[in-house]
């Protein structure tokens with residue numbers, strides 16, 4: 367290994383973009399970062415003139431399917447997809463088989479993740495029974511070396527207020543207990559907010575004889591999210607729980623989080639690329655490839671999510687990367703197709719396109735006018751904020767830190783094509799979309 371001089375690039379942080387040379391030691395540590403570092407004999411040289419240098423991003427919401435669902439995806443395939451998409455740290459959800467609801471299941475995932483090079487995988491713990499909550503307490507307060515080491519790999523707790531893939535719905539009583547324990551021990555609690563009662567009634571009212579995929583959005587309506595978020599915020603306030611709302615998708619949801627933040631509740635939230643770029647108008651073209659929970663919403667909701675990004679209500683963009691096989695998606699009855707879309711590999715290209723002042727949607731009709739971002743916003747939403755919220759311990763681009771970088775040519779366009787993607791599922795809801803800003807390589 368030689369030292370590496372990355373010369374002439376612009377380093378993007380959450381507040382600045384500055385021309386900086388970066389010198390890496392033989393072990394990959396940032397030895398120097400300065401506008402002008404003289405080239406020395408014997409160093410490797412990377413010409414980054416005109417290129418952007420981002421920290422490897424964080425995606426705080428992915429489903430990598432291992433163990434138990436390896437036919438859909440594995441840690442190895444999806445970590446490769448993440449890195450190809452400029453994502454170097456992920457927080458993985460507990461709805462695997464077995465689910466991550468015991469210390470043994472967490473230990474197994476940690477062991478599997480230790481074999482994955484280049485991508486840091488942290489895990490959320492799931493709770494659907496009292497015993498799981500006891501295990502969580504043990505994990506968080508245990509004094510043995512082993513438990514302390516394991517806690518370091520756990521990003522927090524995930525609670526589903528209604529069933530989704532994996533059927534991890536928690537009862538109302540247990541949800542209250544989870545909020546209490548997480549409040550007491552200050553464990554980040556991620557909530558999937560959909561109200562089971564409203565979803566059930568809506569599904570019954572739809573009488574979906576036609577089995578049209580668009581009914582999926584009516585069967586899990588915006589009110590369902592709003593009611594569940596209100597409940598989660600109420601519990602967080604009562605129990606002083608560090609609450610993070612997963613995949614916020616509605617106008618009402620954004621308004622509730624905005625108001626809760628104003629009144630001092632400890633709440634953060636994320637939005638997904640699919641809710642930022644797709645709407646119910648896309649069902650016609652996507653069919654079941656546009657089916658996920660929470661579902662696609664009408665365009666007015668998407669506008670509200672972009673407003674939430676603009677005024678700082680939205681803390682993170684996270685993908686809810688949830689690969690299913692095409693064969694599973696293409697079933698005769700669209701409403702029984704599994705919910706979830708891949709996204710870890712396409713998030714950064716889509717966001718870079720917006721930062722370049724363009725729209726990745728091929729159909730101008732599908733565009734939303736307030737779709738706006740800067741390169742620094744991307745670092746804030748996909749690095750700084752998730753890193754802080756889940757205490758992930760990732761260093762930014764700074765002296766003495768181990769370099770974990772993504773190098774991007776902001777001027778190069780490309781078309782999203784399934785054959786070029788690494789996710790095992792082999793499809794994307796963004797097929798044919800043109801993005802501006804190409805991920806050239808990662809350095810770590």
Ligand code: DOR
Nearest residue numbers: 530531658659688705706
């Ligand atoms: O669409 C979804 N897919 N939503 C979820 O809550 C779970 C996920 C999955 O695991 O497939």
Ligand code: ZN
Nearest residue numbers: 427429459686
């Ligand atoms: Zn999810």
